[in-house]
Amino acid sequence: MSSLARGIAKNAAVVGGATLLSRILGFVRDLIIAFALGAGPVADAFFVAFRLPNLMRRLFGEGSLTMAFVPVYSRVREEHGAEASHVMARSMHIWLVLVLGVLTLVAMYFARPLTLAIAPGFAGEPRQLQLTVELVRICFPYTIFICGVALCMGILNSEGHFLMPALAPCVLNIVLISAALGAVWLKLSVPHMLAYGVLVAGVLQWAVQQPALHSVGLRWFGHWSLKNDGVRRTGRLMLPTVFGAAVYQINILLGTLLASLLPAGSISYLYYADRLVQFPLGVFGIAVSTAALPSLSRLAARKDMDGFKEALNASMRLTLFISIPAAAGLIGLAGPVVELLFQRGAFSSAAVDATSIALVGYAIGLPAFAMVRPLVSAFYALEDTKTPVIAATLSVVVYVIAGAGMMQYIGHLGLALATSLSSWLNAAFLVWRLRGRLGRWASYHRIVPVFLGLSIVIGCGAWGTVPLGKWAVVLIPVWAAVYAVGALLCRIPEATMLLDAVRRRVR
Structure with a gap:
């Protein structure tokens, strides 16, 4: 087997092992949330609120952003060197924060009509609707951080680092398990604790990527441009x-x-x-x-x-x-x-x-x-x-x-x-x-x-x-x-x- 094939197999083994761990933790997370939240109107409110940033993640994050970013980043690095690719990464990060920041503010302001759009049945349940709106406003900023994680994943994978991006979902599962159990033990509102847990998990998932990014020489403070050609091609x-x-x-x-x-x-x-x-x-x-x-x-x-x-x-x-x-x-x-x-x-x-x-x-x-x-x-x-x-x-x-x-x-x-x-x-x-x-x-x-x-x-x-x-x-x-x-x-x-x-x- 060639060195190319061995390299892909080795990296696939790293990602596969981390993904397996994440899936196991995800199963435990579901069991714990079911124990703490049960199945009913309160649980429905949390799952609807969590579905919105998850949908944004699937549309703009790990799938589309990473897939579009990696080829362009790799080409820029091959043709113009590491510093040019880092300028592109910083420029992409600025655009990501600007676009998703505005989108998040709009979603938080229009949380009630947004909730009714995806869960019209809540209209007849004022308390459930109000709870869902509150949870949406807590959860939705997760979108910014998880799409930032997708960008970090694209950079690190392009540089040959696969472990930390693959472990990111484990952080979400661990935080939500902790939030659910903490809410039960401390007798706090379980849905609110879970919603804040989602937001904290987003921050932590982004934070744990930073040491690996530093190891490849990338710093977020440095030259960037909103007119970067690589960003336009990625877009x-x-x-x-x-x-x-x-x-x-x-x-x-x-x-x-x-x-x-x-x-x-x-x-x-x-x-x-x-x-x-x-x-x-x-x-x-x-x-x-x-x-x-x-x-x-x-x-x-x-x-x-x-x-x-x-x-x-x-x-x-x-x-x-x-x-x-x-x-x-x-x-x-x-x-x-x-x-x-x-x-x-x-x-x-x-x-x-x-x-x-x-x-x-x-x-x-x-x-x-x-x-x-x-x-x-x-x-x-x-x-x-x-x-x-x-x-x-x-x-x-x-x-x-x-x-x-x-x-x-x-x-x-x-x-x-x-x-x-x-x-x-x-x-x-x-x-x-x-x-x-x-x-x-x-x-x-x-x-x-x-x-x-x-x-x-x-x-x-x-x-x-x-x-x-x-x-x-x-x-x-x-x-x-x-x-x-x-x-x-x-x-x-x-x-x-x-x-x-x-x-x-x-x-």
Whole structure:
């Protein structure tokens, strides 16, 4: 395996480990908030208030800003040196504070109509509406800091630092856990403590990035310009990415709308199944794309297209090496996994069966979900943000048409399968368009039959243990080991690299 591939894999491992820790803490956070806040009007008020800055984060922060910023920053650094890239970073930071500061002030002033726009049902509950408005005014400034974190992430990733940005979500989870427990022990208002916790977490997430930024020589005090050319280029690239993020949110909305036309419980089955698929996807899918973008951006800036193709193929191989067996495992153990995690209280065995079916439908598309991320990173590295938006829009159209058709016959499973189908078409479209940009570039597919064959073996083996019920989940490490040994026997480079990494840790 080349040094490029090893570098991406190493950085992906760092991001994946931090993301895994964040997901575990996030699960604990949800449990603690449920304990402290319960489920009712007060909880609804907090979640609505928290949803607003979270929406801003998704639209303007970690997705669009980082993806648009990294390629331009890398190009400026390659062509004009470190100081020029730092001037661009400071200029971007000034623009970020100005734009989001004004937006935050407007949102705080119009908090009541903004709340009614996203939660019109609160209009008939004056006390709940007033509480939500108060929480919105406390939470919304979080937007400024979390988008600042996204900027720090772009800078650090471009400089080869991945750990601190990946750990930032852990800070949010720890602060919210502390705020919830502190409110209970001190007998304070839980929603207000959580809202202030959100704001404090934003400040801390930004603050913990500063030592790493100092280590790469960046200081926020220094030369900057509102007319910086790199900032203008980033702004032009951000417009399509913001639209692409909006398309994703529209897709979620349309999925909820279609599911609402099905029997009661369908929305919940799809929600729980999606959460299970998002766990492995969030760990390795985000990790590989996050690690790949800076490398791809540097290679594109140097016009080293052979290296670019090599890095992209390495990212795709690593993604499929993990995602294909993960999909096989989820398909084989869908029932036991759902039973172990959710079957308690009002979550009946019928709900387990319905959620398991949805999980199988989503798992079929897991490799495609994961493939799309490094493919999109490749387009962003080439400073082409329009093609991923076109692909996302087409996938939404396919999802609506296929989902509306299949749900007539197989209910909520049809919507899950439509999601997988649209994602596979999305990935295929991106691969095809990249061939137009790069010529013949894809070589990763040659090893896919080996990944697929090994995954079918462990998937069938896992499925054979289903009669054990939820205890079948205990055998997941065994199936992972079987896959790893099979990959080593087949001399798959990714497996050898993994074994070498384990040996280094042991030593």
